[in-house]
Amino acid sequence: MKLLIVDSTTEAQAFCAKRIEAFNQSDMEMLDLKVKLVSERDFMDRVNEADVLVLGSGLGERGTALARQAMSTVPWLHIVMFVTDEAYGGGAFRAAHSAGVRKVFPDSASPLDFLQELVAIHAEFRREGRTREGxxxxxxxxxxxxxxxxxxxxxxxxxxxxxxxxxxxxxxxxxxxxxxxxxxxxxxxxxxxxxxxxxxxxxxxxxxxxxxxxxxxxxxxxxxxxxxxxxxxxxxxxxxxxxxxxxxxxxxxxxxxxxxxxxxxxxxxxxxxxxxxxxxxxxxxxxxxxxxxxxxxxxxxxxxxxxxxxxxxxxxxxxxxxxxxxxxxxxxxxxxxxxxxxxxxxxxxxxxxxxxxxxxxxxxxxxxxxxxxxxxxxxxxxxxxxxxxxxxxxxxxxxxxxxxxxxxxxxxxxxxxxxxxxxxxxxxxxxxxxxx
Ligand SMILES: Nc1ncnc2c1ncn2[C@@H]1O[C@H](COP(=O)(O)OP(=O)(O)O)[C@@H](O)[C@H]1O
Ligand SMILES: [Mg+2]
Missing domain, CATH: 3.40.50.300 (P-loop containing nucleotide triphosphate hydrolases)
Known part of the structure; x- marks a missing residue:
């Protein structure tokens, strides 16, 4: 499964990617995870190759605009969005979901919650025959x-x-x-x-x-x-x-x-x-x-x-x-x-x-x-x-x-x-x- 992580700065991208490093090796292997980090500027060039788009909290309110933009190009994309703990609430959910985001997490969420979402996406891919499986x-x-x-x-x-x-x-x-x-x-x-x-x-x-x-x-x-x-x-x-x-x-x-x-x-x-x-x-x-x-x-x-x-x-x-x-x-x-x-x-x-x-x-x-x-x-x-x-x-x-x-x-x-x-x-x- 190809993950594309977008955030405003390289530090913010790395912070987002740290959550994946917290997964254990076998979970990563089972999901066949491949991760790419990109900036806001470059993300539209890469979004076509991705299965899952991860929007970091550094994007702030621009996150929903990026989600909308990505969905219009790749309608079958799955989007997961992180927001700051302060922003995490009904307003963020409404904005994100109306833009096609499937899940919003606060920055303080456990990596396991994020993993569970990825496992759920992977299971859907399997059911739809999207993952190449022996x-x-x-x-x-x-x-x-x-x-x-x-x-x-x-x-x-x-x-x-x-x-x-x-x-x-x-x-x-x-x-x-x-x-x-x-x-x-x-x-x-x-x-x-x-x-x-x-x-x-x-x-x-x-x-x-x-x-x-x-x-x-x-x-x-x-x-x-x-x-x-x-x-x-x-x-x-x-x-x-x-x-x-x-x-x-x-x-x-x-x-x-x-x-x-x-x-x-x-x-x-x-x-x-x-x-x-x-x-x-x-x-x-x-x-x-x-x-x-x-x-x-x-x-x-x-x-x-x-x-x-x-x-x-x-x-x-x-x-x-x-x-x-x-x-x-x-x-x-x-x-x-x-x-x-x-x-x-x-x-x-x-x-x-x-x-x-x-x-x-x-x-x-x-x-x-x-x-x-x-x-x-x-x-x-x-x-x-x-x-x-x-x-x-x-x-x-x-x-x-x-x-x-x-x-x-x-x-x-x-x-x-x-x-x-x-x-x-x-x-x-x-x-x-x-x-x-
Ligand atoms: N279609 C077949 N024609 C001729 N001989 C066969 C055929 N299928 C199996 N055999 C032979 O039958 C024997 C037993 O087969 P094997 O595959 O070991 O059976 P099993 O694994 O069910 O115990 C082997 O010597 C094999 O070469
Ligand atoms: Mg035998």
């Missing part, structure tokens, strides 16, 4: 082995091909299937442990330190490197605040956030399912699979709090035992989800692509043409790539074997940014007196 897709399943991890990796590769900045979050703390399949590993996982045990704060900087870039657009966030922290993250209620912060920050840094929740239910996963834009439930077409989904849905529906964000993805076990309409017909009488959650096409069973783990590729680039087309359709349907964009040229299937690199190998080896480029040079990733 889309969170939580991938989950009722039982293991249905292909949830494979789908997470494949959709990430689709995003990469379409140059969407993507964070792939492996929350399978026990087996780390995703990280292992993509052969991703590193000291970065220690940062995640450090967040959990409290030896390091979560911030934009430390998130960058925790990320493992695997292509120019994709980074992986691994589970904590240690078991104790892993268990705390997914089983302890403290994990809820942490995952919430991770989501908020990653929404600022990425276009797409894909989380492999490994189906586990707990405080952290619950938080993710609740705040995700899409909850993608991967299911197979077996009887055991469907009865599991039946049970799973009874509590996931309550947890997610509605059905509009739930979508099913049928990944048939072998060939096609049951089609999507038949599966829907089995589950609908008990769950009444409507048609929308069933709108995705089933993923073809692709035996050749099943060998993706460890190959440096995924179901997407290893798959047949029909598999790729379906995965792209799914990515479009759940809003990961734009509907209008055309498919970029893909390496033709089988042209490059795993030995020649594939997606990961190619990008890690040659064109991808180095970890240092992405996260700056680090000597001790856990920071301070971080243990290892």
């Amino acid at each position: 889309r969170v897709v939580a991938i989950t399943h009722a039982k293991g082995g249905v292909g949830a991890t494979s789908i997470a990796a494949a959709l990430t590769e689709v995003c990469s091909v379409y140059h969407r900045r993507t964070m792939l979050w492996d929350l399978d703390v026990e087996t780390r299937d995703l990280s292992r399949s993509l052969t991703v590993n590193g000291v970065e996982a220690k940062v995640v442990s450090a967040w959990v045990n409290g030896s390091r704060e979560i911030s934009r900087e430390s998130l960058k330190d925790a990320l493992i870039p695997i292509s120019s657009d994709v980074s992986v966030l691994m589970p904590p490197d240690r078991m104790a922290e892993s268990m705390d993250l997914v089983c302890h209620t403290d994990g809820m605040t942490l995952v919430q912060r991770i989501l908020e920050l990653s929404r600022v840094l990425f276009d797409v956030i894909i989380v492999d929740t490994a189906g586990r239910m707990g405080p952290a996963t619950g938080t993710i399912l609740r705040s995700a834009d899409v909850v993608l439930i991967v299911i197979d077409d077996t009887i055991l699979g469907l009865t599991a989904v039946d049970l799973y849905l009874t509590f996931v529906k309550t947890l997610v709090g509605g059905t509009d964000r739930i979508v099913f993805l049928v990944n048939p076990y072998s060939g096609a035992l049951l089609g999507v309409p038949q599966i829907a017909a089995e589950l609908e009488p008990a769950h009444n989800l409507g048609e929308l959650p069933w709108r995705l096409p089933p993923v073809p069973n692709d035996p050749k692509a099943a060998l993706w783990p460890g190959s440096g590729r995924t179901l997407y680039s290893m798959g047949q043409k029909s598999t790729r087309v379906v995965l792209e359709r799914i990515a479009r349907e759940i809003g990961l790539i734009d509907t209008g964009t055309k498919a970029p040229q893909l390496p033709s299937n089988g042209a490059e074997g795993p030995s020649s690199g594939g997606w990961l190998g190619k990008l890690l080896g040659r064109s991808g940014p180095s970890r240092q480029e992405l996260s700056g040079t680090r000597k001790d990733v856990t920071g301070g007196e971080g243990k290892s």
Whole structure:
């Protein structure tokens, strides 16, 4: 959010800006605050770039005239005005609000009141879709082995091909299937442990330190490197605040956030399912699979709090035992989800692509043409790539074997940014007196 602070003198501007310095770092990061100070003379040149205009008390009665002038040029601007404690009262309110100011504060107001107003403006921007915010897709399943991890990796590769900045979050703390399949590993996982045990704060900087870039657009966030922290993250209620912060920050840094929740239910996963834009439930077409989904849905529906964000993805076990309409017909009488959650096409069973783990590729680039087309359709349907964009040229299937690199190998080896480029040079990733 871009703030433009206007006041009569540089001292007065600095006084106004001091209130923002009083905010804590994480609040600033969450609002993505960028602050500019200008004089009355220059402000009309800058007002076009601003989301929020802050008028300082040094402007006195001229403040309302500036507000009026700004509103006539940028009608969607939000204006916050400070007045001296003496001036703070009904007269100032009437003048300010008739000029389009949304909030008047006295100079002695607590910075927290100002922060609250900025948070409210930011929340409105989010609702209106004005802030660019990453889309969170939580991938989950009722039982293991249905292909949830494979789908997470494949959709990430689709995003990469379409140059969407993507964070792939492996929350399978026990087996780390995703990280292992993509052969991703590193000291970065220690940062995640450090967040959990409290030896390091979560911030934009430390998130960058925790990320493992695997292509120019994709980074992986691994589970904590240690078991104790892993268990705390997914089983302890403290994990809820942490995952919430991770989501908020990653929404600022990425276009797409894909989380492999490994189906586990707990405080952290619950938080993710609740705040995700899409909850993608991967299911197979077996009887055991469907009865599991039946049970799973009874509590996931309550947890997610509605059905509009739930979508099913049928990944048939072998060939096609049951089609999507038949599966829907089995589950609908008990769950009444409507048609929308069933709108995705089933993923073809692709035996050749099943060998993706460890190959440096995924179901997407290893798959047949029909598999790729379906995965792209799914990515479009759940809003990961734009509907209008055309498919970029893909390496033709089988042209490059795993030995020649594939997606990961190619990008890690040659064109991808180095970890240092992405996260700056680090000597001790856990920071301070971080243990290892
Ligand atoms: N559409 C598919 N075609 C062929 N094999 C698949 C498909 N989807 C998944 N697989 C294979 O099934 C196995 C289990 O998948 P995985 O993604 O680990 O499941 P989950 O995360 O649900 O436990 C993997 O070996 C994977 O390669
Ligand atoms: Mg898995």
